[in-house]
Amino acid sequence: MFRLLCKSIVIGSSVRASPVHYFLENPSILSRLRYISSVNTDDNIKEHSFTVSYLMNKCGFSLKAALEVSKQVHFETPDKPDSVLTVFKNYGFSKSHILNLVRRRPAVLLSKPKTTLLPKLEFFQSKGFSSPDVIKIISSYPWVFKYSLENQLVPAFDFLENSLQSEAVAIKAIKRFPRILNVTVENMARVVDVLLDNGVPEKNIALLIRSRPSIMVSNLENLKKLIEEVTLMGFHPSKSQFVVAIRVLTSVSRSTWEKKLDVHRKWGLSEEEILEAFVKFPWFMSLSEAKIMAVMDLFVNKLGWESSYIAKNPTFSSYSLEKRLIPRALVLQFLVSKGLVEKSFRSLAFFNTPEDKFRQMFIDHHADSTQILKFYEEKLNLSSVLTKHLPKLEFFQSKGFSSPDHVKVISSYPWILKRSLEDQIVPAFDFLGNLLQSDVVVIIAIKRSPRILNSKVENMASIVDVLRDNGVL
Known part of the structure; x- marks a missing residue:
C-alpha cells in the first residue's frame, strides 16, 4: 500500500x-x-478548525480521529500544544507514543510544561524509572498528569515503596499497573488492613501487591467476600498460596472461570478433582482454555495417561508446551517404541526435572543414548524455532x-x-x-x-x- x-x-x-x-x-x-x-x-480539510488541522499535521491523526478528539480539546494557536510536544520529544517520545497519549487524554496538549509536565517527568526519573519506563507509563496512562505531585503521586509511591520494602519492586508494580498512582494512600491502607485482619502476613501482602497491583483498587466488600471464598476452598490465609489464589481469581471473570471448568470437565475431571488441583497449584486455573486443551490432548490422547493423574500433579500444565512438554513427550514415545520404557510408564520427574538432570536421569544411561540424545536435540531445536516465532504468529492471529x-x-x-x-x-x-x-x-x-x-x-x-x-x- x-x-x-x-x-x-x-x-x-x-x-x-x-x-x-x-x-x-x-x-x-x-x-x-x-x-x-x-x-x-x-x-x-481547510473547512475544519485549527485544532483539527493541528491534530492531523503535528500529531498524526486521521481526519476522522482528529474530528473526534477535537470535541475534547480546543485551541486557536500552536503555542501551548507546541510547547507540550517539545517536552515529550525531548524525553524520547516517538510519534506513535505521542499519538496514543493525545488520543487517550487530549487535554494534555493544554498542559503547562513547567508546572504540570516537567516536575512529574523529573520525579519518575529521580525514583529510578528508565526513560523507556516513563514513556510506557505516560503513553498508557497519561492521566498521571492530572494528579498533584505532592498530594498524590509522591505519597502513593512512598506507600508502595514502604509496603514492598523496595524502590525497584515499587517501580515494577507501577509499570505493571500505572493506575495505582491514582489510588489514595488512605484507600491503599484500607485494602492492606482488610488483608491483615483476615490473617494474611505482611510479606504475603507484599507478594500480592507486587504480582497483582490492581488489588489496590478493589472494592472492600468484594475483597472480603473473595477472601472468604478462597478460605472456604481450602487455602489458609497464612500461606503464600492464599494470595496466589486471590491473584488468579481476580484475573479472570466469572464467565471465563466457568469456561475453564467446562474444559476440564470435558476431560472427565470432577468438581472435586478440579478444586483439589487448584488448591495444590493455583496457577492451574490461570492457563488459557487453549493451553488446557493442548496439555490434556498431549498427555491423554498422545501418551495415554489418565486426566486424573494430571489433576493430581497440576504443575505439569504450567510448563511450556514447545520448550519442554512436547519434546519430552516425543522422547518418551521414542523410548517406548524402542522397548526401553514400559508403555504404562508414568513419571512426574520425567517432565519436572531440570534440563541437565533430565539428560542424566533419562537419556545418558541407555546403551544407545547417542541416538536418543540426537532425537531429543532435534525436537528441541524445532521447538526453539517455533517458540521464537510463536509470539509473532499469535499476534497476527489476535x-x-x-x-x-x-x-x-x-x-x-x-x-x-x-x-x-x-x-x-x-x-x-x-x-x-x-x-x-x-x-x-x-x-x-x-x-x-x-x-x-x-x-x-x-x-x-x-x-x-x-x-x-x-x-x-
Missing part, C-alpha cells in the same frame, strides 16, 4: 498532482485508505489474520520474522490501524504488501505528512 504512496511522492516531486489525478493514477488505493473517502476536490493469511504474509516476506514484535511489528500495525481506522483494512493492506510491517512509524508518518502537505490526503 505505502509502496504506492512512496512512489507517488517521488513522481510528484516535479509535478504536483491533484487528489482526483492521484486517485486516477492509483485507483487501488481507494480500497485501502478508507479514511480518504472524507477528502474531496473541495479540499474540505489481530484477525486467518491461517492462510499467516502463510501468505510470511512466505512472501519471511524477513518479518526477524523483526522485533514490540519495537517494530506492533507499532507499525497500530500506526496503520489509526490511519485506516479498521483492522480489517490493515490486514488487507499487509497481505498486499507485507513489507509495510518493516517500515518505521516515523518514516510512514513522514510520508503521510508529505501527502497531506501536498493536498493529496
Whole structure:
C-alpha cells in the first residue's frame, strides 16, 4: 500500500498532482485508505478548525480521529500544544507514543510544561524509572498528569515503596499497573488492613501487591467476600498460596472461570478433582482454555495417561508446551517404541526435572543414548524455532489474520520474522490501524504488501505528512 504512496511522492516531486489525478493514477488505493473517502476536490480539510488541522499535521491523526478528539480539546494557536510536544520529544517520545497519549487524554496538549509536565517527568526519573519506563507509563496512562505531585503521586509511591520494602519492586508494580498512582494512600491502607485482619502476613501482602497491583483498587466488600471464598476452598490465609489464589481469581471473570471448568470437565475431571488441583497449584486455573486443551490432548490422547493423574500433579500444565512438554513427550514415545520404557510408564520427574538432570536421569544411561540424545536435540531445536516465532504468529492471529493469511504474509516476506514484535511489528500495525481506522483494512493492506510491517512509524508518518502537505490526503 505505502509502496504506492512512496512512489507517488517521488513522481510528484516535479509535478504536483491533484487528489482526483492521484486517485486516477492509483485507483487501488481507494480500497485501502478508507479514511480518504472524507477528502474531496473541495479540499474540505481547510473547512475544519485549527485544532483539527493541528491534530492531523503535528500529531498524526486521521481526519476522522482528529474530528473526534477535537470535541475534547480546543485551541486557536500552536503555542501551548507546541510547547507540550517539545517536552515529550525531548524525553524520547516517538510519534506513535505521542499519538496514543493525545488520543487517550487530549487535554494534555493544554498542559503547562513547567508546572504540570516537567516536575512529574523529573520525579519518575529521580525514583529510578528508565526513560523507556516513563514513556510506557505516560503513553498508557497519561492521566498521571492530572494528579498533584505532592498530594498524590509522591505519597502513593512512598506507600508502595514502604509496603514492598523496595524502590525497584515499587517501580515494577507501577509499570505493571500505572493506575495505582491514582489510588489514595488512605484507600491503599484500607485494602492492606482488610488483608491483615483476615490473617494474611505482611510479606504475603507484599507478594500480592507486587504480582497483582490492581488489588489496590478493589472494592472492600468484594475483597472480603473473595477472601472468604478462597478460605472456604481450602487455602489458609497464612500461606503464600492464599494470595496466589486471590491473584488468579481476580484475573479472570466469572464467565471465563466457568469456561475453564467446562474444559476440564470435558476431560472427565470432577468438581472435586478440579478444586483439589487448584488448591495444590493455583496457577492451574490461570492457563488459557487453549493451553488446557493442548496439555490434556498431549498427555491423554498422545501418551495415554489418565486426566486424573494430571489433576493430581497440576504443575505439569504450567510448563511450556514447545520448550519442554512436547519434546519430552516425543522422547518418551521414542523410548517406548524402542522397548526401553514400559508403555504404562508414568513419571512426574520425567517432565519436572531440570534440563541437565533430565539428560542424566533419562537419556545418558541407555546403551544407545547417542541416538536418543540426537532425537531429543532435534525436537528441541524445532521447538526453539517455533517458540521464537510463536509470539509473532499469535499476534497476527489476535489481530484477525486467518491461517492462510499467516502463510501468505510470511512466505512472501519471511524477513518479518526477524523483526522485533514490540519495537517494530506492533507499532507499525497500530500506526496503520489509526490511519485506516479498521483492522480489517490493515490486514488487507499487509497481505498486499507485507513489507509495510518493516517500515518505521516515523518514516510512514513522514510520508503521510508529505501527502497531506501536498493536498493529496
